[in-house]
Amino acid sequence: MEVTTESLVESLQRVLSEDQISTNLTVRELRSKDESYHKPHLPDVVVFPRKTDDVINIMKIAVENKTPIVPFGLGSGLEGQVIPLQHGITIDFSLMNQILEIREEDLLVKVQPGVTRSQLNQELKKYGLFFTVDPGADATLGGMAATNASGTTSVKYGVMRDQVRNLEVVLPDATVIHTGSKAAKSSSGYHLNGLFTGSEGTLGCITELTLKVHGIPEHIVAARASFTTIKDAVESVVAILQAGIPIARVELVDEASIKQVNLHQETNYEEKPTLFLEFHGNEAGLQQDIEFTTDIVNDHQCCKVEFEKDTAARNQLWAARHSMAYAYIHGYPGKQMVHTDVCVPISELANAVLFAREKLNEAGLPAGIVGHVGDGNFHTLFMVDMDHAEQVAQVNDLNEQIVMYALEHGGTCTGEHGVGIGKKKYQSIEHKTALNMMKNIKDAVDPNNLMNPGKIF
Incomplete structure (x- = not known):
């Protein structure tokens, strides 16, 4: 017999208070999506546990009714992990915040x-x-x-x-x-x-x-280094890592992205491929790291490097980096952002970034490259008119080319955003027969496929 939302809510009301259960359309819509471009799906009901016992009771009801469950944090994901593809119960953990x-x-x-x-x-x-x-x-x-x-x-x-x-x-x-x-x-x-x-x-x-x-580190120093080419910027990162400098952050922001940051944050950074860096440590050690890093970036045709010890200036630098997605979104109203998220061995990083930049230039779409290049992870950000079928197909093809390049060179299809919906199709290519073992684990732990069905596999 098919389970109705009414009967599901009645079952939940036996174990939760009224204010922990919602079928309100707005509440459900807010939990039907994340920040990705993937199509939203409404959950049937949203519940708000306050303690582990609540989650246990919700799980029992889900099993009893064979109803899917999707855990939800803040919906800031980028691959559709929290989208309830088969509807069911979304568990919002916002009240479990102690x-x-x-x-x-x-x-x-x-x-x-x-x-x-x-x-x-x-x-x-x-x-x-x-x-x-x-x-x-x-x-x-x-x-x-x-x-x-x-x-x-x-x-x-x-x-x-x-x-x-x-x-x-x-x-x-x-x-x-x-x-x-x-x-x-x-x-x-x-x-x-x-x-x-x-x-x-x-x-x-x-x-x-x-x-x-x-x-908390005794001292923190940030830096911004601009280069003539992306190749010079990325190769300097590889040299910094090979030199054993204990750098805490090293981020690549390409020329197109610096332009967007300047427009959005009202900064006046030089519009060239740029590294944002940060060093943590004691004062004497940091001075040596800074001097060594300066020598390395200058060896790689760095145009200009500026160091920031002041907290406000450092915060402005990282606010610019963290607001990158919003800089693009606000700069292209009506368009949706599509990310790539690949990670490659450090030795392959320069070629992988250059390959991605070449493909972006060929496409002629608004797009930039940013990334945590210190560990080989970088992103391309496309701004796409999702109602334009040809443009969407073009971006999907570009995404696939960048992913396949990473996989063919010993990398992964996702460095940090996860699999969710968007990277499912690459799992068998990346993991080969090991994917069968993952499926066996999923089947053993969740034989009814109630936990976030339709993701990863």
């Missing part, structure tokens, strides 16, 4: 999944600590774990998976597991932290996270 414990001596925090990155860092500042993963958006930590997010600081501190010590997860059969411990390392059993971090809500709901944090 910082449960700060263990400053262990450099650990325990949080609920709805805590945002900025919320955590605001609290950690009192202890001289910070959480390093910085994807730009003020995403929830549960969502960041679900997609294995990274961002500007990953070249020094690592990605989300590197920060996860333990996760509490409600599985599709409504049992609860913990995937790790508080220990810094373990050789005990399968690496479940790694399995669930990046699983995009397809294996269960994360209800608690224990994460590694770091001491």
Whole structure:
């Protein structure tokens, strides 16, 4: 017998209070999409758990009614992971937003999944600590774990998976597991932290996270280095990394993107391929790093390099980088942004970026290249009229060419945005027979395919 929304809501009302359940159209529309170009789908009902027991009860009802479940953080994803393709129940974790414990001596925090990155860092500042993963958006930590997010600081501190010590997860059969411990390392059993971090809500709901944090650096210096060509900029990054300079951030912003930043942020940066850099450490060590980096970029035909020690100037620099997507969106009203998100070995980075730039030039579409080039991850940003079928087909073809180039040169189809809907078609090419093992894990954990169906596979 088909389950109606009314009967589903009646079942949920037995375990949740009235204000934790919504079938309101506006509420559902807000959870029908993320920031990607993928088509929205409405959930049948949105629920707002306050504690793990609520999630357990929701899961039991979903199993009983064979109803799909999609976990939802803030909807800041870029590959459609939170879009409920088969409708069902969307679990919005915004009310599970408590910082449960700060263990400053262990450099650990325990949080609920709805805590945002900025919320955590605001609290950690009192202890001289910070959480390093910085994807730009003020995403929830549960969502960041679900997609294995990274961002500007990953070249020094690592990605989300590197920060996860333990996760509490409600599985599709409504049992609860913990995937790790508080220990810094373990050789005990399968690496479940790694399995669930990046699983995009397809294996269960994360209800608690224990994460590694770091001491706030004694000194921070940012820099902006402009070059005549993208090739020079990227090759200087490779040289900086090979020299062993412990750089904290190194971001590429191409000429087209600098133009958009200047228009949007009212800055007057030189409109050339540019690196945004940041160094963390003690004063003496930083001075050596700065001098060494200056020599390297000058060896690669750097036109100009400027260092910023002032906090306000540093913040302006990174605000410009983080607002890049919005700079393009506001600059091309009526058009939708489509991203690529590939990652290649450092030795292949210059050629991969040049290949992407060549394809963009051939296409003649509004587009730019930005990226966390310190770890080989870069993005092309296309502005597309989604009602123009020929243009959409052209962008899809360009995206595929860039992805295939990355895969053919030892890279991956997604460095940080995840698979979701957009990168499903590349999974068999990238993983080959290993994809069958992933499917077997999915079938074993979620035999009814209720958890975020239609994603990854």
